[in-house]
Amino acid sequence: MKLPKNHTFAKRLLFSSIVAGFLYYTISLVSAAGTAVTLTPAALAANTGTDVLFTYISSDEYQMGDSIEIVAPAGVTVTNCAAPTTDADGDTTTDGSSLVVSQTYTYLFSDDTTDATTTGVSFCVNYEAPTGNYALTFIDTKANSANNDFGGALLYVGDANVVVVSAQVQPILSFTIRNAADDGNTNSCPLGVLTPAAVSECSYRLKIGTNSSSGYVVSISSDGDLRRSGSGDVADSEDIDRVTDESGTISAGTEAYGLALLGNSTSTSTPVTEGTETGFNFSTDDSPIPIEGTNGTKVLYTSTTMNDPTTLSHSALVTHRATVDTGTLTGNYQHLVTYTVIANF
């Protein structure tokens, strides 16, 4: 079509029509859907012609003139069943007829279906093939092309002349506490000399391994406050005050003690969720450590995926931080922190 040179309105109209048409086309395609296919049976004996029911639920009822094609790969012999499908949707009325050309089974609808979107449609096709796995695919053509469906399924052929090797892998859970560099195990986190002028810190890694897809839960508890050796933690003056939950990072000169968890940052491929129990919202800021007799055991973090512990990035980095003020009594301050790992369910 050639437009007159000064016919700008027509040009605009043409341009807008193209844009609108493109949008309409893309939006009209939104309803097209991949469809789950069921083969019955899905596994056949090798080199033995077998009737297979090819079943799926359609996006829309079929109308007279619609058709579907089921295509098998080379190597598969396709024939019609001895009793070819006439009633595709199982409502006891004839919906159409089928034919096979080479690898393609075609069903042509001569009447409207009534149950294709509810109970689905089934087509009987006879397949014969040597041992192997074969992908069967289908696509239909409906009057309303927006409701066309496509899909596929694997046909497994041949299991008579194979040796079955079986093995069982049970769910496994492993756990170790590693130093921050991950070159050795550790069971301590030395904070060194605590002074009001600085925040002392120490770090280690929790490395958990599991082959369970439901993941694992790490819980934390302690035997009491970080307290002066031999004090028994009977008075507040004998311990380093626990940091208040969600109050940020400890700053030098104000007596406080807590831990920070870098669970997510070190395990991008195995996401963890920090515990968020009241008063113990573990995250990258400093959080108080629960005391067994007072707070019980709290969830430090949860993972809902399997985890390979051999990779450094699949561990959680825990950092203890502490600082004192001028009123803190002299001495060594210690406590015992217990981590328990349990499979998630």
Add this chain to the structure above:
Amino acid sequence: MARDYGYIISPSLTRYTFEPGTTVRGKFTLTNSFVTDAPEAQTFIISYRFIFQEQGKKNIYETTPSGKGQYDLTPWISLGRTEVTLGQNESVDIPYTITVPSNPLPGGKYAAILIQKKSSGGTLTSSGASLDDRVAYQIIGKVAGTEKRESEIVSFGSDKSVYFMWPNEVVTFTISAKNNGNVEFLPSGDIFVHQGAITGAIWNENFNPEQLVILPENARSYSVSWEAKKGFFRTDKEGLTINLDYFRIGKYHATAKIGYDQNNNRVVADRVVDFWIIPIPLLVAVLSLVAAGILLSLVKKLLTKKKKK
């Protein structure tokens, strides 16, 4: 050198159905894989605790909380050994016995057998924390014939009602369920996104692929997210096609088909939430395209007029 896994237990969990008045013998395997430690041999202490959930989160209890005694399996457990020493990469079976009373309280029973290194809790010469590490083997059981399977779907929703930044935005669906029975409850099912007919769903996903259960008297939430497939072009059965996720617009329905327990039967319920996708980036792009077209034609018109003059 072998990899250092620390403790390894296998399996990590066993399920039982207990017949009243019977004795159940079980075991699991413990392996010492602390291969970078000295001394090479490690002694492990074996104990057991009650485990349960609080607000859907698993917990291990020093003492059984008030009101939860009927779910506590620990009074029925006895251990074949309470301490074992293993060389590096050595394994041993840890046996246990569960003696079921003849008239047990009904429902689920839960416990964990804990393994802990005897040498845990490192020695410190300065201020700091000693660390204990424990790994737990779980036993989940129920008394045969006493199950009360009763649950409810509390809510189903999306995190927003309108998504303006699609496809650079994720739609998150959350299902909350509650266990009103006396054994664990496993919600299951799929969420389908469609524009009217569920059979024409453009996306669907299992909301609990990890098979996470809810213990009695607990509630739990399950979230699953729908995000646009990446890449403007995709290769599928049709060959090279445009990724339609980039053109989602309008009102959508999410239907959750949820399997849950009611009166000891498994039932499936549909829950539906509607939401809108109004993709501002796409609309801006289209409008810009149209505006550019109009502007171009106007400029051409002006130039043509000038030439004529």
